Amino acid sequence: MPHLLLPYVLANAAGPEDPASRFIRLLTVFLLAMWVGFEVIMKVPQRLHTPLTSGSNAISGITVVGALVVAGALSSRFGTLLGLLAVVLAMINVAGGFVVTHRMLAMFSPKKK
Amino acid sequence: MLSLSSQAWINLAYLAASMLFIVAFKLMTSPRTAVRGNYLGATGMAIAIIAACFEKPVLESITANGTWPLILLGIAAVIGAAIGTTMALKYPMTGMPQMVAILNGFGGAASTLVAGAELFNMNVAATSADATLAATAATNLVPWTQFAIATALTGLIGAVTFWGSLVAFAKLEELAAFKKAWTHPSRHMINLGLAITTVILIWAVCSYPNQTLLYWLLVIVGSCLGCTLTMPIGGADMPVVICLLNSYSGLAAAAAGFVIDNSVLVIAGSLVGASGLILTAIMCKAMNRSLVGVLFGGLGTTASTTTDDSIYAGKIKSVSAEEIAMVLEGASRVVIVPGYGLAVAQAQHAVRELANALEKRGTTVEYAIHPVAGRMPGHMNVLLAEADIPYEKLREMDDINPTFPETDVAIVIGANDVVNPAARTDPKCPIAGMPILDVDKARTVVVVKRSLSPGFAGIPNPLFAADNTLMYFADGKKAILDLTAALEKG
Numbered sequence: 182m183p184h185l186l187l188p189y190v191l192a193n194a195a196g197p198e199d200p201a202s203r204f205i206r207l208l209t210v211f212l213l214a215m216w217v218g219f220e221v222i223m224k225v226p227q228r229l230h231t232p233l234t235s236g237s238n239a240i241s242g243i244t245v246v247g248a249l250v251v252a253g254a255l256s257s258r259f260g261t262l263l264g265l266l267a268v269v270l271a272m273i274n275v276a277g278g279f280v281v282t283h284r285m286l287a288m289f290s291p292k293k294k
Numbered sequence: 295m296l297s298l299s300s301q302a303w304i305n306l307a308y309l310a311a312s313m314l315f316i317v318a319f320k321l322m323t324s325p326r327t328a329v330r331g332n333y334l335g336a337t338g339m340a341i342a343i344i345a346a347c348f349e350k351p352v353l354e355s356i357t358a359n360g361t362w363p364l365i366l367l368g369i370a371a372v373i374g375a376a377i378g379t380t381m382a383l384k385y386p387m388t389g390m391p392q393m394v395a396i397l398n399g400f401g402g403a404a405s406t407l408v409a410g411a412e413l414f415n416m417n418v419a420a421t422s423a424d425a426t427l428a429a430t431a432a433t434n435l436v437p438w439t440q441f442a443i444a445t446a447l448t449g450l451i452g453a454v455t456f457w458g459s460l461v462a463f464a465k466l467e468e469l470a471a472f473k474k475a476w477t478h479p480s481r482h483m484i485n486l487g488l489a490i491t492t493v494i495l496i497w498a499v500c501s502y503p504n505q506t507l508l509y510w511l512l513v514i515v516g517s518c519l520g521c522t523l524t525m526p527i528g529g530a531d532m533p534v535v536i537c538l539l540n541s542y543s544g545l546a547a548a549a550a551g552f553v554i555d556n557s558v559l560v561i562a563g564s565l566v567g568a569s570g571l572i573l574t575a576i577m578c579k580a581m582n583r584s585l586v587g588v589l590f591g592g593l594g595t596t597a598s599t600t601t602d603d604s605i606y607a608g609k610i611k612s613v614s615a616e617e618i619a620m621v622l623e624g625a626s627r628v629v630i631v632p633g634y635g636l637a638v639a640q641a642q643h644a645v646r647e648l649a650n651a652l653e654k655r656g657t658t659v660e661y662a663i664h665p666v667a668g669r670m671p672g673h674m675n676v677l678l679a680e681a682d683i684p685y686e687k688l689r690e691m692d693d694i695n696p697t698f699p700e701t702d703v704a705i706v707i708g709a710n711d712v713v714n715p716a717a718r719t720d721p722k723c724p725i726a727g728m729p730i731l732d733v734d735k736a737r738t739v740v741v742v743k744r745s746l747s748p749g750f751a752g753i754p755n756p757l758f759a760a761d762n763t764l765m766y767f768a769d770g771k772k773a774i775l776d777l778t779a780a781l782e783k784g
Contacts, residue, residue, distance in 0.1 A: 200433075200439055200440060203440065203555060204440040204552075207551065207552055207555065207557065207560055210560045210561060211548060211552075211560050211564050212564075214312075214560065214561040214564040214565055214568075215564045215565075215568045216568075217316055217565065217568075218319065218565040218566075218567070218568025218569055218572075219568045219571075219572060221316065221319045221320050222319060222568060222569040222573075223572060224323065225322070225323040225572075226323070226324075226325065226690075227663065227665055227671075227672060227690050228325070228663075228672055228679075228685055228688060229322065229323065229324075229325060229328060230573060230576075230665075230670075230671030230672030230675070231390060231394070231670060231671060231672035231673065231675065231676045232322065232328055232332070232672075233322050233323070233569060233573070233671075233672075234394055234536065234537065234540055234570075234573065234670065234671055234672075235390075235393075235394050235397070236318070236322050236332055236335060237319070237322075237544065237565070237566045237569045237570065238394060238397050238398050238401065238540055238543065238566070239335060239336070239339070239397075240315055240335055240338075240544075240562050240565065240566055241398070241540070241543040241546075241547050241563065241566040242339070242400075242401050242404070242547075243315075243339065243342060243547050243558060243559050243562035243563060244401060244404045244408055244546070244547040244550050244559060244563075245339075245342075245343060245346075245371075245404065246308075246343065246345075246346040246556060246558060246559060247405075247408040247550050247551070247553070247554045247556060247559060248404055248407070248408050249343065249346040249347060249349075249352070249367055249371075250346055250349045250351055250352060250554065251351075251408055251411045251412055251415065251554070252363075252366065252367060252370065253346075253347065253349070253351065253352035253355055253356075253363045253366075253367050254351035254352060254354075254355050254363075254415070255355045255359055255362070255366075256351075256415040256418065256419070257414060257415050257418045259411075259414055260411040260412075260414045260415040260418070261366075263407045263408075263410055263411035263414070264407070264408070264411045265366060265367075265370045266370075267403075267404040267407035267408045267411065268367060268370035268371055268374060268404075269370050269371075269373050269374040269377075270374065270400040270401070270403050270404040270407070271374065271400070271401060271404035272370070272371050272373070272374025272375045272377075272378060273374045273375075273377045273378035273381070273397065273400045274378065274397050274398075274400040274401040274404065274543075275339055275374075275375070275378065276374065276375040276376075276377075276378030276379045276382070277378030277379065277381050277382040277397045277400075278378070278382075279332060279335065279336045279339070280378065280379050280382035280383060281381075281382035281385070281390070281393055281394075281397070282332045283329070283332055284382065284383070284387075285387075285390070285679075286328050286329045286332060287329070288387075288676070288679040289325060289328070289675075289679050289685055290329065
């Protein structure tokens, strides 16, 4: 099924943007997001350290987006297999991370008597 | 009017998700808004996941194969979500450090697999009969392009994260084989060898992106490195390791974003990377140690010249629950200092009962939390919150230290190094300069401990021999229960 590979590769290709510009564009995004991250999280109270760790952990499961695209393309059998495994692992990370953070934060909130 | 292509809509959805992640992080830094922050983060993730299913490669694949791709993706996602949710709901609160460690690892592994799959597919495409396809794939497989470099880095960071997290999990679960930190002197040579091999393989993957085997070799070496770097790190340094692995999992996702040219991965990944790095710095500062020291140093245990005997001989006052109860009866302010021992003994509910008994008598009870008490950042806060202890009573180190001179009784449960006054007085001891809780300044100090064995730093604690210290040798939970009973009887 070689024709199936075409859209897949085209989506990954540089397109009208030359490779160097593409790299610099992503690098800009990377550095600015790092900066925002440092600024936002600089002052976090100690008792939120654990929920912050587990919550950010869940967000690092964003790699599920890449996994879904690479698996969903069904380009090659081996690639799809790896992609599906990545979907499972990343979803464990995402779901587990958000649920466990919620469970922890629920304990922190003042209880109704 | 600007008309939006379907790819533009997808990118717009990614942008919305990225903004939600940033707001989520912002809200996570305040106790009142943290729950909402978590919801927003989950919403952002849901938006990104839905958008991913509309990406061109997936849609084209649906057109060609029918609903098969969606069914496969749905099954995989549901399996993952079910496992994750079950783990998160079933795992006991005392096991949170392990839980966080293992979830981290899965994220890292997923990034490694994504990059591996991309590399493999790209190579398949390059040999395709379709000339246009082969040519476009070939542009990505040129040596030392963004694709090749990012793929190598994703594979490496993801593998280190996964195996480092597994070792951290095993250590925190106290599996027998991992109980002792691996401190064999040969470890530095082994790490050096692995590091050199890693650098060579990164170069190889970047230079020959058409050889997928090189990528998997790099993943294997990275896996070994993840293990050998984490194995020597002792229990008390675990908070640093957890933060660092957290940061790595974010950086792996960001690197994967460079592989597939996707900015939501880059943004979310670097946010996590930054937050992990900040927490790492906070933890290191709380121990007065450098990151390099934690990662490679281990603790020098022979630096101190003082021995157990010269400090403890004849000065230890071992007392019973009844005697401590008598001291507590006259106290108007009591500060409880929890440590990892409290988590091990699962004594948080017992502590809550003791505090209730004291408060019934009109005593003020507060808790002093050291930033690195326990095995993960904020560990004690989670543990005490589980026992319904109101968080206003948990005070941070800088906040509570000035109040110790006005404290009648400080009760230390399962903590050792974080209350060791030698950090202030003995410039030669391994923990010299580490900020500690000044419990020794309280009028009376009660230390609940199983024995006189030293803490993680392996050094004797002069606090135990101080004039105002009473030692109560027992298991944490039983000790507190007996103490409560004695107090209520008296």
